[in-house]
Amino acid sequence: MEPILIYGHPLGSSMGLIAAFEWLGEPYRLARVRMPDDMLADNYRRLNGRQETPALMLGGGRVVTETMAIALWLEARDAARRISFAPGTPEADRLHQMTAFLNTGFTGAFSPYWVAMELAEPDPVYQAALRRLGRELVNDRHRRLEAMLGDTPYVLGDRPTLADAVFVGVARWADFHDAIDPGDYPRITALKARLSADPGVVFAAAIEDGEAPAGSRAFKGHVPLGEVLALAA
Numbered sequence: 001m002e003p004i005l006i007y008g009h010p011l012g013s014s015m016g017l018i019a020a021f022e023w024l025g026e027p028y029r030l031a032r033v034r035m036p037d038d039m040l041a042d043n044y045r046r047l048n049g050r051q052e053t054p055a056l057m058l059g060g061g062r063v064v065t066e067t068m069a070i071a072l073w074l075e076a077r078d079a080a081r082r083i084s085f086a087p088g089t090p091e092a093d094r095l096h097q098m099t100a101f102l103n104t105g106f107t108g109a110f111s112p113y114w115v116a117m118e119l120a121e122p123d124p125v126y127q128a129a130l131r132r133l134g135r136e137l138v139n140d141r142h143r144r145l146e147a148m149l150g151d152t153p154y155v156l157g158d159r160p161t162l163a164d165a166v167f168v169g170v171a172r173w174a175d176f177h178d179a180i181d182p183g184d185y186p187r188i189t190a191l192k193a194r195l196s197a198d199p200g201v202v203f204a205a206a207i208e209d210g211e212a213p214a215g216s217r218a219f220k221g222h223v224p225l226g227e228v229l230a231l232a233a
């Protein structure tokens with residue numbers, strides 16, 4: 001059975017993992033989750049007890065959750081080293097360091113914005129404070145990332161890797177929340193522009209938008225969420 005990536009929309013971080021599957025080029029399927037509605041159903045806990053996306057369904061009902069774990073699963077299958085580096089090398093260490101930073105501090109900085117947006121009852125004073133905190137945290141993490149990036153076209157060199165995949169799904173949240181001035185971060189802004197023109201990312205974004213893009217040799221189609229949940233039972 002091909003692995004099935006369970007991705008969330010709209011604006012899910014998992015969009016970057018769809019691009020990673022495209023870059024890897026190995027057969028895969030997708031299952032689409034409307035956030036948060038589909039994840040609130042009790043049976044979704046079979047896939048992820050924390051009711052989050054992404055998740056990866058493997059043969060025999062085995063499920064891998066957490067972006068970092070899915071990225072490592074992809075790395076282990078990347079024999080041709082298309083999206084990763086040989087284990088034990090300084091490049092592999094740098095990939096893990098960058099991916100961890102992007103999946104923790106960089107992603108987590110947006111939490112106050114999401115809390116402000118998803119509050120059950122409006123509370124303008126609290127929401128304004130959350131947005132202020134979010135802006136500070138997001139800009140702090142952007143400053144750090146800007147300093148960590150070199151003058152290479154992608155996060156770690158001249159080709160996209162798993163670090164770019166983890167970055168691209170999340171980086172657009174800064175624009176959605178109007179959290180940054182793009183001119184303050186020229187390397188990040190150039191990286192976002194380059195990645196948004198990348199064929200794998202264009203494909204992933206079209207899938208997320210509910211389109212049926214052509215041109216992928218690896219993507220073998222969608223599986224209804226109900227069928228994936230049955231596999232996990």
Ligand SMILES: N[C@@H](CCC(=O)N[C@@H](CS)C(=O)NCC(=O)O)C(=O)O
Pocket residue numbers: 008011012013014035036039051052053054065066067068103
């Ligand atoms: N630590 C998890 C976090 C995943 C996460 O926060 N996913 C978001 C979507 S990007 C989610 O499912 N949020 C719940 C919701 O939207 O209700 C990971 O890295 O996979």
